[in-house]
Amino acid sequence: MNQSALKDSVGIVQPQCIHFDEALPLRSGKIIDSYDLMIETYGELNADKSNAVLICHALSGDHHAAGFHSEEDEKPGWWDNCIGPGKAIDSNKFFIVCLNNLGGCAGSTGPTSINPANGKPFGPDFPIVTVRDWVNSQARLADYLGIEQWAAVIGGSLGGMQVLRWAISYPERLRHAIVIAAAPKLSAQNIAFNEVARQSITSDPDFHQGHYYEHGTYPKKGLTLARMIGHITYLSDSAMRERFGKDSLTGRNFGRDLSTGKLNFGFDADFQVESYLQYKGESFSNKFDANTYLLITKTLDYFDPSVDYEGDLSKAFLQGNCKFLVVSFSSDWRFPPERSREIVDTLLKAKRQVSYLEVESDGGHDAFLLPVPRYLEGLSAYLSVVANESANSSEKSDHAS
Amino acid sequence: MRADVSIIKGWIEPQSQVLDLGCGDGSFLTLLKQEKNIFDCGLDLDPDNITKCLLAGINVIEQDLDKGLANFSDNSFDTVLLTQTLQAVQKPDVLVDEMLRIGKKCIITFPNFAYWRYRFYLIAKGRMPVSPYIPYEWYNTPNIHFCTIKDFDALCKEKNIKVLNRTVVDENYKNSILMNLNSNFFGINAIYQISK
Numbered sequence: 001m002n003q004s005a006l007k008d009s010v011g012i013v014q015p016q017c018i019h020f021d022e023a024l025p026l027r028s029g030k031i032i033d034s035y036d037l038m039i040e041t042y043g044e045l046n047a048d049k050s051n052a053v054l055i056c057h058a059l060s061g062d063h064h065a066a067g068f069h070s071e072e073d074e075k076p077g078w079w080d081n082c083i084g085p086g087k088a089i090d091s092n093k094f095f096i097v098c099l100n101n102l103g104g105c106a107g108s109t110g111p112t113s114i115n116p117a118n119g120k121p122f123g124p125d126f127p128i129v130t131v132r133d134w135v136n137s138q139a140r141l142a143d144y145l146g147i148e149q150w151a152a153v154i155g156g157s158l159g160g161m162q163v164l165r166w167a168i169s170y171p172e173r174l175r176h177a178i179v180i181a182a183a184p185k186l187s188a189q190n191i192a193f194n195e196v197a198r199q200s201i202t203s204d205p206d207f208h209q210g211h212y213y214e215h216g217t218y219p220k221k222g223l224t225l226a227r228m229i230g231h232i233t234y235l236s237d238s239a240m241r242e243r244f245g246k247d248s249l250t251g252r253n254f255g256r257d258l259s260t261g262k263l264n265f266g267f268d269a270d271f272q273v274e275s276y277l278q279y280k281g282e283s284f285s286n287k288f289d290a291n292t293y294l295l296i297t298k299t300l301d302y303f304d305p306s307v308d309y310e311g312d313l314s315k316a317f318l319q320g321n322c323k324f325l326v327v328s329f330s331s332d333w334r335f336p337p338e339r340s341r342e343i344v345d346t347l348l349k350a351k352r353q354v355s356y357l358e359v360e361s362d363g364g365h366d367a368f369l370l371p372v373p374r375y376l377e378g379l380s381a382y383l384s385v386v387a388n389e390s391a392n393s394s395e396k397s398d399h400a401s
Numbered sequence: 402m403r404a405d406v407s408i409i410k411g412w413i414e415p416q417s418q419v420l421d422l423g424c425g426d427g428s429f430l431t432l433l434k435q436e437k438n439i440f441d442c443g444l445d446l447d448p449d450n451i452t453k454c455l456l457a458g459i460n461v462i463e464q465d466l467d468k469g470l471a472n473f474s475d476n477s478f479d480t481v482l483l484t485q486t487l488q489a490v491q492k493p494d495v496l497v498d499e500m501l502r503i504g505k506k507c508i509i510t511f512p513n514f515a516y517w518r519y520r521f522y523l524i525a526k527g528r529m530p531v532s533p534y535i536p537y538e539w540y541n542t543p544n545i546h547f548c549t550i551k552d553f554d555a556l557c558k559e560k561n562i563k564v565l566n567r568t569v570v571d572e573n574y575k576n577s578i579l580m581n582l583n584s585n586f587f588g589i590n591a592i593y594q595i596s597k
């Protein structure tokens with residue numbers, strides 16, 4: 001590993017597994033009797049516990065948001081661009097908590113966990129959890145950590161939806177809600193892409209109706225395909241041109257790989273974008289669980305907090321007074337700026353305090369994970385005010401005691 | 402403190418809701434927050450200004466005034482502010498209508514193009530006036546819709562807009578007897594408080 005990357009990061013971090021014995025009733029009517037949540041934390045909780053920040057992950061994220069697991073670890077956590085000492089979400093100022101959500105496959109209870117009822121992995125029998133269920137489990141995590149109120153809850157994409165749900169379900173338990181590259185609910189197109197992804201998994205012969213663990217296999221092809229489809233929606237057209245159209249000999253030809261000087265005249269990969277997507281899909285399929293993928297795409301599809309408010313989302317935000325920061329990216333076509341503006345307009349209608357940034361970037365939906373200077377600058381500026389509030393409240397409580 | 406700032410400040414009620422269109426670095430909203438404990442909301446387009454607002458803890462929304470204000474509901478703010486920006490928008494009359502729809506009261510400030518120095522500049526030089534106050538050439542100016550105090554009064558009359566207060570000031574944002582005598586000739590900046 002690169003030593004300077006380690007030095008710029010939160011360093012070597014250790015995940016923790018926390019067990020919860022209290023049953024969790026789910027939106028579906030089902031109940032999870034007990035469960036584990038894998039978490040990581042960065043930074044120190046201050047005396048009056050006013051500097052805690054919750055990070056909510058997106059589809060393929062987990063609790064490992066920043067730092068490295070060992071000296072040998074090549075890649076840092078998924079949001080290391082944003083989280084660390086002196087970074088936008090500053091581990092010198094905040095106590096940062098990130099967890100793997102229920103139904104995940106990185107250590108928290110999910111389809112790969114053993115079902116105590118029959119001693120076999122849950123597989124497809126793991127109940128579908130919704131964003132609301134996740135947020136309920138996150139609230140219990142906050143209780144466990146002794147955090148009455150988060151200084152901020154932050155998330156991108158599906159993570160941003162959890163942030164919105166926090167502001168609705170627990171309006172008094174957060175001071176700031178930071179919603180990045182998200183949407184108030186999925187569009188028909190979003191759901192369509194998710195359905196194609198699910199179909200590609202379930203139609204893989206190795207899927208075995210989700211019971212593939214027992215067959216000692218997994219739907220590698222289907223999961224690869226699902227990720228390839230997803231990946232296209234995370235990138236922008238211009239990001240793909242940039243990546244596959246520039247440095248090759250045939251710059252205009254979508255990065256046709258002319259290293260051999262020949263076309264295949266067959267159906268194997270001719271173009272770099274094809275082999276890139278296959279590589280991305282395949283490496284994802286090696287480390288992610290197909291049942292979790294199915295479950296989380298459903299979680300996304302089901303997200304629509306307005307259903308409890310006669311379709312008027314602004315009514316969902318009439319309670320509480322946390323402030324909002326909403327961020328979108330110009331080239332994001334999965335959750336484009338218009339979707340973020342819908343959130344902003346809803347909040348304005350509910351007379352909430354909101355700031356909105358529309359960041360120019362070629363990065364597509366994935367821009368929220370990238371070091372886009374203006375985005376990091378805006379996030380950092382906003383969070384510097386949040387950090388000062390925490391420091392002031394901590395000082396006051398010191399004087400009181 | 403600039404005189405226009407203290408004039409406008411005097412027109413804003415404590416604890417009221419203020420929408421500042423083209424809020425810049427948010428310094429005016431910050432002042433109003435500190436002194437009048439207002440509910441603040443600013444709109445701007447400039448990335449640096451937006452970052453400055455965020456640093457100051459001002460609620461700022463990146464939004465282009467030329468694309469409309471349809472996302473703000475009727476009478477949702479006590480005061481809608483537009484300072485030194487009217488002349489730079491594509492449809493000033495539409496913007497004024499929108500401001501009056503959103504705000505119970507509106508405050509608009511703009512440079513008076515009938516100020517005597519500009520008149521003489523045009524007569525003497527035959528060219529578009531350029532001054533330290535309006536430093537642009539005709540081809541690169543953001544100010545595409547200059548008007549005069551008389552023009553604005555005519556617009557208010559045409560649209561049946563109530564002028565609640567009107568003050569005219571010079572380059573130092575000061576008012577004088579001369580200006581009150583003939584505001585359209587001696588005034589550099591006009592400050593209006595209007596309502597439906």
